[in-house]
Structures are given as C-alpha cells and as structure tokens.
Amino acid sequence: MSLRRRIASSPAVVAAVNGRARTGEDELRAAIAGKTVVVTGASYGIGEATARRLAGAGATVVLVARTAERLEELAAELGPRAHTYACDLTDEDAVGDLALRLLFEHGPPDVLVNNAGKSIRRSIADSTDRFHDFQRTIGVNYLGPVQLTLALLPAMRERRAGHLVNISTSGVRGLPPSPGWSAYQASKAAFDVWSRCVAQEVRPDGVASTSIYFGLVRTRMSAPNFATIPGMSPEDAAALVCDAIVRRPRTAGPSWVGLADVITSGLMRGTTERVMTRAFVRNERARAARRERGA
Numbered sequence: 001m002s003l004r005r006r007i008a009s010s011p012a013v014v015a016a017v018n019g020r021a022r023t024g025e026d027e028l029r030a031a032i033a034g035k036t037v038v039v040t041g042a043s044y045g046i047g048e049a050t051a052r053r054l055a056g057a058g059a060t061v062v063l064v065a066r067t068a069e070r071l072e073e074l075a076a077e078l079g080p081r082a083h084t085y086a087c088d089l090t091d092e093d094a095v096g097d098l099a100l101r102l103l104f105e106h107g108p109p110d111v112l113v114n115n116a117g118k119s120i121r122r123s124i125a126d127s128t129d130r131f132h133d134f135q136r137t138i139g140v141n142y143l144g145p146v147q148l149t150l151a152l153l154p155a156m157r158e159r160r161a162g163h164l165v166n167i168s169t170s171g172v173r174g175l176p177p178s179p180g181w182s183a184y185q186a187s188k189a190a191f192d193v194w195s196r197c198v199a200q201e202v203r204p205d206g207v208a209s210t211s212i213y214f215g216l217v218r219t220r221m222s223a224p225n226f227a228t229i230p231g232m233s234p235e236d237a238a239a240l241v242c243d244a245i246v247r248r249p250r251t252a253g254p255s256w257v258g259l260a261d262v263i264t265s266g267l268m269r270g271t272t273e274r275v276m277t278r279a280f281v282r283n284e285r286a287r288a289a290r291r292e293r294g295a
C-alpha cells in the first residue's frame with residue numbers, strides 16, 4: 001500500500017479529519033429505546049450501519065430500500081423490532097403506498113433518517129446524452145425523500161414530536177460545487193435547501209431537523225473514488241448519525257466543514273474554483289490517455 005493510502009487509512013488521521021462521535025451506548029439507549037426510526041437506504045452502507053446501531057440500542061427500526069433480500073437478512077439479524085419495506089424511492093406510487101403503510105402499521109415515526117442516495121461522477125461532456133442521470137439523482141436524492149417526508153410530517157407535527165435527519169454531503173456545505181459531480185451535488189443541494197426551509201416551519205411544532213454533512217465514508221457508493229482521502233467507516237458515520245439523533249443539532253459533520261465553507265465558497269471562491277478546474281482538466285486528460293492506451 002502506498003504511503004499516501006496508509007496515511008489516509010490511519011485511524012488517528014481519519015478521526016481528526018472526520019470527527020468522532022460522543023454518544024455512548026447508555027446515552028443512546030436512554031434516548032432511543034422504544035422509539036420508532038425510519039431509515040431509508042438501510043440495505044447498505046451508512047443506512048445499514050445506522051439501523052444496526054439503533055436496533056442494538058432498543059429502537060424499532062423501519063428499514064427501507066429496493067433490495068428486499070438485503071433488508072430481510074438484516075431484519076433477521078436484528079430481531080423482531082426490525083421491519084422491512086422494499087421500495088424504490090423514485091417510484092411515486094410506491095412511495096405513496098409506503099407512507100400509508102408506515103403510518104398505519106407504526107404511526108408517525110419518532111425519527112425519519114432520509115439517507116438513501118445515489119451518486120454519479122461524470123463530466124458534462126460525457127453527460128450530453130444522459131439526461132436520465134439527472135432524473136435518477138433528483139428522484140432518489142430529492143423528490144423521493146420530499147414525497148416521503150411530506151406524507152409523514154403532518155402526523156409528526158400533530159403529535160408535536162419528531163426528528164428529520166438529512167444525510168447530506170460536504171459537497172453541499174464545506175466544499176464548493178465540484179466539476180464532474182453536477183448531477184449528484186445539485187440533487188443533494190436541493191434536498192439540503194428544502195430541509196432547511198422546512199425546518200424553520202416545523203420547529204415550533206416540536207419537530208427538529210438535522211442536516212449532516214459527511215466527508216468521505218467508505219461505502220459501496222464511494223468505493224470507486226478517493227483511495228487517498230481519509231474516509232471514515234460506515235460504523236463511525238452511523239455513530240455520528242446517532243449523536244445527531246440524541247442531540248438534535250441543526251447541522252452536524254466534520255469540524256472543518258463550517259470553516260471550509262466560509263473559505264472555499266466565500267473568501268477564496270475564485271482561487272478554489274481555479275484549483276479544482278485545473279485538477280479536473282488534469283484528471284480528464286489522464287483518463288483520456290488511459291482510454292487511448294486501452295488501459
């Protein structure tokens with residue numbers, strides 16, 4: 001393994017870059033035991049690890065994703081407090097049915113973790129005949145969670161309790177919009193802004209909202225990219241989600257995100273964009289050369 005990779009995967013570096021959770025098992029159990037938490041995207045990655053941690057602390061977990069077999073396997077492992085709902089969040093009818101079933105079978109959730117997501121890294125030159133990339137990402141990263149939240153929110157407000165958790169990315173807050181990520185980042189930004197608008201309307205009714213801006217988490221989604229960037233494990237990410245569920249801050253994520261946002265999107269936006277453009281052009285040229293060599 002190269003030195004850069006070794007440094008990027010060292011636990012101390014990963015924790016320094018991404019932050020460390022503060023909530024212990026007893027505190028989590030006291031906050032969440034007996035409560036109902038809906039986790040979308042629970043079949044893999046951050047959602048799966050979050051569901052495991054919450055179920056372990058005594059929560060009833062409602063697992064949503066498309067891959068029914070993965071959800072069934074997880075539920076079998078977690079025991080009778082886990083319930084599975086196979087659903088494609090880009091399918092409007094399916095999400096409508098899901099919301100009705102959730103309300104009927106479990107009542108309003110105490111926590112809704114909008115975690116399911118899809119990322120695409122593709123230059124705009126390679127996207128000209130791929131409008132579906134933009135439809136897919138906006139479907140799962142924005143429209144699906146909006147539809148689900150709209151359906152569950154009235155009952156949460158009426159009960160004057162609940163917590164919306166949005167799993168967002170440092171590509172939305174912390175780092176500036178990046179070349180190659182237009183479909184993903186625009187759809188994540190849409191849900192981030194939507195959540196922050198809604199948060200202000202529902203807070204007086206006792207419903208909290210938290211946006212978590214993760215850096216790199218080593219999951220199926222991020223696997224093809226960023227081997228030399230310090231990424232956290234899904235379990236460490238889940239611990240930060242649990243922190244947010246217990247403490248209910250408006251925003252959460254690595255400590256560098258706030259300062260980086262001020263610098264890269266404000267004070268040094270021009271310089272940042274120039275550096276990113278140069279890196280992108282260099283990468284694209286290298287990729288084209290590799291393609292030409294047939295590598």
Ligand SMILES: NC(=O)c1ccc[n+]([C@@H]2O[C@H](COP(=O)([O-])OP(=O)(O)OC[C@H]3O[C@@H](n4cnc5c(N)ncnc54)[C@H](OP(=O)(O)O)[C@@H]3O)[C@@H](O)[C@H]2O)c1
Binds near residue numbers: 119
């Ligand atoms: N990994 C990172 O570095 C990183 C960084 C910042 C933010 N995030 C965010 O973290 C969240 C989780 O990502 P991850 O890294 O854990 O990725 P992952 O391992 O690929 O998991 C994504 C989850 O979303 C579900 N999903 C995808 N499309 C869906 C659809 N149409 N309907 C229902 N469920 C769908 C997947 O399940 P099925 O395939 O079974 O449907 C899976 O459970 C995403 O919102 C992502 O944007 C990730």
